[in-house]
Amino acid sequence: MAVAVRRxxxxxxxxxxxxxxxxxxxGAEACILxxxxxxxxxxxxxxxxxRVVIDIKRVAELGxxxxxxxxxxxxxxxxxxxxxxxxxxxxxxxxxALAEAARVVGSVQIRHxxxxxxxxxxxxxxxxxxxxxxxxxxxxxxxxxxGERRVAIDELILGPGRVALERGELVSAIEVPIPxxxxxxxxxxxxxxxxxxxxxxxMCAAVDREDxxxxxxxxxxxxxxxxxDDSGVLADPEAAPEARAAxxxxxxxxxxxxxxxxxxxxxxxxxxxxxxxxxxxxVALERRAGSASRG
Amino acid sequence: MADVLGIELVINGRPRSLxxxxxxxxxxxxxxxxxxxxxxxxxxVGECGACTVLVDGRSVNSCLMLAVEADGHxxxxxxxxxxxxxxxxxxxxFLDTGAAQCGFCIPGQLLSAQALIDSIERPTDLEIAEAxxxxxxxxxxxxxxxxxxxxxxxAEAP
Numbered sequence: 546m547a548v549a550v551r552r553x554x555x556x557x558x559x560x561x562x563x564x565x566x567x568x569x570x571x572g573a574e575a576c577i578l579x580x581x582x583x584x585x586x587x588x589x590x591x592x593x594x595x596r597v598v599i600d601i602k603r604v605a606e607l608g609x610x611x612x613x614x615x616x617x618x619x620x621x622x623x624x625x626x627x628x629x630x631x632x633x634x635x636x637x638x639x640x641x642a643l644a645e646a647a648r649v650v651g652s653v654q655i656r657h658x659x660x661x662x663x664x665x666x667x668x669x670x671x672x673x674x675x676x677x678x679x680x681x682x683x684x685x686x687x688x689x690x691x692g693e694r695r696v697a698i699d700e701l702i703l704g705p706g707r708v709a710l711e712r713g714e715l716v717s718a719i720e721v722p723i724p725x726x727x728x729x730x731x732x733x734x735x736x737x738x739x740x741x742x743x744x745x746x747x748m749c750a751a752v753d754r755e756d757x758x759x760x761x762x763x764x765x766x767x768x769x770x771x772x773x774d775d776s777g778v779l780a781d782p783e784a785a786p787e788a789r790a791a792x793x794x795x796x797x798x799x800x801x802x803x804x805x806x807x808x809x810x811x812x813x814x815x816x817x818x819x820x821x822x823x824x825x826x827x828v829a830l831e832r833r834a835g836s837a838s839r840g
Numbered sequence: 841m842a843d844v845l846g847i848e849l850v851i852n853g854r855p856r857s858l859x860x861x862x863x864x865x866x867x868x869x870x871x872x873x874x875x876x877x878x879x880x881x882x883x884x885v886g887e888c889g890a891c892t893v894l895v896d897g898r899s900v901n902s903c904l905m906l907a908v909e910a911d912g913h914x915x916x917x918x919x920x921x922x923x924x925x926x927x928x929x930x931x932x933x934f935l936d937t938g939a940a941q942c943g944f945c946i947p948g949q950l951l952s953a954q955a956l957i958d959s960i961e962r963p964t965d966l967e968i969a970e971a972x973x974x975x976x977x978x979x980x981x982x983x984x985x986x987x988x989x990x991x992x993x994x995a996e997a998p
Contacts, residue, residue: 554843555862555908578906585865585904586885598862600909628898652974653952655886657898658905741887741973 550588554597561606561688561717564599569690569713571597577715578602579623580658582651583667606688607717612636621719627656627664630674639723641832642677642732642749649673649734652741662716665698668706668768669743675702675769676749676761677732683721689714704767727754729833731825734764735817737808745809746817750825752833756780758796760822765800765814772796780830793822847911851876852920860907867891869907870917878918878947889975892948893917899955901974918947921954930954933992934985941979949975953989961997963989 558564568575574596578584587593601607602624611625612633619635630636630647637644650656650664650673664674665685675698683698690713698719701709710716724730730751734744747763756777763769778784778792797818802811809817843862850856851874860869867884870876870893882890884903891903894916921928927935930953940946949972956963956971963971968989977985 549868550863550865550906552843552861552863555845555906557908578909581906581909582886582901582904585906588863589884598906600906602909651886652889653955653971654889654892654899654901654974655904657895657900 550585551591551594553588553595555600556597557600557603559603559605561604561715564601564604564715565688565690565713567597567599568715571595571599572712575599577666579660579663580626582655582659583663583669601715615720618720618722621661621721623660623662623715623717623719625661627651627659627661627674628653630661631656635723640677640681640721640730642680642730642751643674643721645732646673646677646734646747646749649736649744655741662719665702665719666708666710666716668702668704668708670705670766670768671744671747671764672769673732673734673744673747675763676747677730678719678721679761679769679771680730680749680751680759681721681724683719685716686718686720687714688717693717695720699771702768724751724753726836727833728752729829729831729836731828731832733821733825733828735809735814735821743808745806746814746821748818748821748825750822750829752780752826752829754833758826760796760825762797762800762818762822764808765802765818770799772799779826793819797822845908845911847908849910849912850914852916858907862906862908864907865903866893866905866907866910866915867902869910870902870915876917876919880944880947882944887974887976888945889948889952889972890945892951892975894951894955897955897958899952899974916951916954918950921950928954929995930957930988930992933988933995937984937987937991939981939984939988941977941981945975945977945979949977949985953985953992956989957993957996961993963993965990 576595578598578600607622607624611629613620627647627650664672678698685701687694732749735746736742749761751759758774758779761771802814870879880890882888886901886904893902
């Protein structure tokens with residue numbers, strides 16, 4: 546006998562306006578269904594018990610193109626799934642760290658369903674795509690009863706399971722500016738085993754032509770943190786090791802891993818955070834050199 | 841009384857109209873309503889892959905998909921791999937290499953492997969490992985499963 550999912554009402558709106566109206570009516574008793582890879586698990590174990598599930602896959606405005614180019618950005622519809630993100634040549638070329646993060650989410654089966662927007666809206670501190678979206682300075686397009694508004698992803702992500710959406714609002718797209726040439730970026734993470742696992746530490750690094758470094762890291766606190774160092778010391782091979790170590794310590798000081806996590810102890814996470822930062826930064830510097838030599 | 845919705849879908853090449861409860865997963869509907877019990881229920885959190893089916897040719901965990909979401913789509917289950925009483929080349933390869941031990945994970949393994957060889961002509965071992973990372977085998981028959989996928993991919997490549 547199957548392990549049953551609890552009962553709820555199911556809505557399948559055709560427009561963003563209708564979706565907002567449904568969300569406004571039901572408030573906290575509504576859940577958005579896009580990929581459902583986290584939602585259906587919660588529905589089954591009872592940790593999520595909505596009165597109404599709103600499936601947005603028939604919303605006309607979301608369904609035209611999963612990933613599209615607009616000016617200097619790539620726009621990911623709320624329905625863009627991880628397997629589309631990881632394989633898109635424009636993402637691989639312009640936002641390699643985002644492709645790397647999308648590629649390690651769950652399994653092939655999960656990546657065929659899980660959406661980029663869902664990874665953010667779910668609010669997991671271990672969300673793989675949060676660090677690259679923070680580093681690339683993504684803007685989230687929020688659709689609500691009063692139309693559209695845009696918010697920096699750094700302001701959208703609040704804490705475990707929480708994002709800054711008002712009643713009646715949903716994320717309709719994520720826009721990511723493609724960095725200018727001469728920027729190198731990379732994503733890496735720590736897992737307990739190869740294959741399907743949630744990350745114990747996530748890390749994204751980017752370094753630009755002026756040696757400015759941005760890092761974003763997650764799974765070591767209530768949310769992923771974005772930090773920057775404009776001194777140039779982290780990208781300077783001639784810099785004194787002590788100076789580089791001090792700059793890195795400063796960037797990683799936001800980490801406060803939970804002692805209650807089952808995946809890794811705080812000490813181990815903090816030690817590995819430094820290793821991952823150096824690793825991601827090293828790959829980002831190599832890629833910057835590669836992009837410079839290509840002209 | 842549960843909410844019920846009419847859906848139209850294609851299951852193993854055959855168009856079907858079904859009335860499904862909106863809170864039932866595709867897995868439950870396939871097994872209990874359509875009577876296709878080849879798709880297995882196991883972890884029900886999307887980690888083991890025993891419930892893998894193809895939706896429009898792409899592998900998904902049917903335990904994490906509501907049946908109403910299958911409306912308008914084409915589903916392939918393990919029962920759809922053989923045709924006219926003949927096992928598919930991939931199924932034959934699983935038999936040849938002894939890939940099926942207890943057999944419980946095999947429907948899911950077959951569908952993930954089929955999706956792989958449909959999309960990549962000669963997959964490397966790394967590509968096979970990645971494609972099957974979401975399908976666990978508690979008998980640990982991974983070597984034989986790899987051998988089966990390699991053999992079937994060779995046979996299908998031009």
